[in-house]
Amino acid sequence: MKKELDLVLAPEIAYDSALLETELLRQAGFSKSNETAYIHKIKRSIDARGREVKVKVRADVYTQAPDLSTILPTYHYPSVKPDAPTVVIVGAGPAGFFAALRCLELGLKPVVLERGKDVRSRRRDLAAINKEHVVNPDSNYCFGEGGAGTYSDGKLYTRSKKRGDVQRVLQILVQHGATTDILFDAHPHIGTNKLPVLISQIRESILQAGGEIHFDTRVTDFVLDRQHMKGVVTASGKTFEGEAVILATGHSARDIYELLNDKKILIEAKPFAMGVRVEHQQSLIDRIQYHCADGNRGDYLPAASYALVQQVAYKGHERGVFSFCMCPGGFIVPAATAPGEVVVNGMSPSRRDSRFANSGIVVAVNLEDMDLKQHGPLAGLRLQQAMEQKACAVAGGTQVAPAQRLQDFVKGKVSSSLLETSYQPGLASVDMQEVLPPMIGQRLRGGFQEFGYKMRGYLTNEAQIVGVESRTSSPVRIPRDKETLQHPQIKNLFPCAEGAGYAGGIVSAAMDGERCAEQVALLIKR
Known part of the structure; x- marks a missing residue:
């Protein structure tokens, strides 16, 4: 009963x-x-x-x-047979790793190529960004085992219910070490301090079943036979071939977009969003959201979060201004993938016990906002680069980030001083209008004013904005057939997840990786 x-x-x-x-x-x-x-x-x-x-x-x-x-089913990964078909998977983020696990279930041998390092070795490069302002283009907060999600919060909430089995993804994560709380919390979260161990357990499942994972292996070219993808070539000159290639490189692998464009393989500009991170004291957000006068939420309630959205006009055109990747009890981190740029992101540990709350506040960028005539499908990427490089230059040319107190930004006033921050490389007080294109900056001002009405106390000079939040999603879409998930022009090429424009987080990327693996299996059986 x-x-x-x-x-x-x-x-x-x-x-x-x-x-x-x-x-x-x-x-x-x-x-x-x-x-x-x-x-x-x-x-x-x-x-x-x-x-x-x-x-x-x-x-x-x-x-x-x-x-x-x-x-709570248990998923088994049988050892691949010696003659099992090989699938080359480019990228060891959630899409790549879940594609690999699904390949094993379907009797295929996954060969995963990751430009960055394993989670343990990757930490040294993260420390170098934070402390020495040195950016390794192949190992950073975006690149490396587990992808961007490993060190950018570990939130597992998704609205992509129709794209796959959300519970299956969560159950696999539990099987590899996540707490069972993620199965029933409305907004499940693992935490950046726990994700690396979990990721390494998934790696072991792949290796024990006969799959391969190659770190420090950056793809630089494709092996094409007419219009068929046969494999890839890496920076060392080594070639990896297989029955299919799943391209799961994440939204910051700009060299892959450049390669596709140079090879005249069809890609498209797509809408995305850019803006800033806003940082408050967590106690203020708790006070607003939980109605506790002193900001003390007690011993049981988790750190409060928020979700905000507002349509704001600039030159007669409305665009959405909205919160993105809100990190209660978290930290702002440097997410640049090349020297000469400043990019920020947010993350939270499992306990969400930092004194700070931060969230991306970003503005939708539509196709008509981009210079498509000059840059074609790379227009959004060029827009990102310009803003990131400007942020770096204005703040001094290191990983120090440009910042401004929130009310000062709305009023157009340079802040005489800045607040304590969770962002380790440090902040420089600047006029953020020097960094942000007018279509972004002006709409952000209007958005923050409206958010101040919606959350009384939110618009305060005891909060500050930190720039720039530009990697919300891929500015490029790699097209694919809706049914087969293959590229319409290049057979046996399966564009996958965030880097291809078909996912928006850990769970949705994992589900898309599984779907691509399933379509590869169907292709091989034909």
Whole structure:
């Protein structure tokens, strides 16, 4: 027998595992000592609309343990056979790794090529960016094992419900070391401090089953036979060939876009977004969102987040201004992938216990906003580069980032001083209008004013903006057939996930990687 429960609980119960279990058993009519009962927690979400914050919990309580394989299945990766078809996967981010795992399930041998380093070795290059302002173009916050998601928060929320099995992706992450909380929290999150261990476990699953992973292996050319993709060539001159190539390089692999364009392989400019990071004290966001006068959310509620959006006009044309990748209790990090540019991103540790909250606040950039005549499909990329290089130059030519207090920015006033920040390389006080194109800067000003009305206390000089947040998504789309997922011009080439313009985060990228692997398997069987 199963009893379905939908409860509204106080945070101190909902976020205490023992108390939550006791309450669920009580509500289902069982005593705490009932050892045969089994609890399956389905969803937990915060409702902060009223003056008193509540937590909604949905769970099933069984009188006896159900078939656990249907609730938390175990995924097996059989060893590949000696004659198994080879699939070359370019990129070891969530798309590449999940494509590799799915290949193993389907009897294919994945060969994963990653330009960056493994997660452990990668840390030294991250330290060099933060402390020495040295950017390694192949190993940084964007490139390396696990991709950009490894060191940029680990949020697992996605709206891409129709693109694949979200629960399957989360279950695989749990199997490799993630907490089961990600299976029922409405906005699941692993944390940058825990993701590296999890990523290394996925690597071991791939290797133990006979897959290959090659680090420090940057793709520089394609092996083409007329209109068929046969493999790739790396910077060392080595060639890797296979039955198909899954291109899962992420949204910052600009050299891949340049290569495709030089080879006259069809790519397209696509809409994206650019702006800044805004940083507040977390206690202020807690006070606004949880209605606690002193900003003390207590011992049970997680650090509060927010989501904001507003249409703002510039020269008669409205564009969306919106929050992106909000990181409660987090840090701002340098996400440049080449010397001479400054890019910022956000991340949070698993406990989200930093004193700071930060979020990208970005403006939609449409095709009509780009110079397509001069730059063609690379117009958005050139726009990104120009803003990133300007940010670097204005702030002094290192990884020090340009910044301005929030109200000063809205009023057009250079800040006489800046606030303490989580951004390790440091900040320089500048007029951000020198960095931001008018179509971005003017709309950001209007957006922040509206956000101040929506969240009283948000628009304050006790917050500051840090620039620039430019890598929200790929400015280029690599087209593919809707059914086969192959490039329409180059057979056996499978553009995949964020770098190709078909995903927007860890989970959606992982699902797209699986879909590409499945289509490769169908191609090989034909």
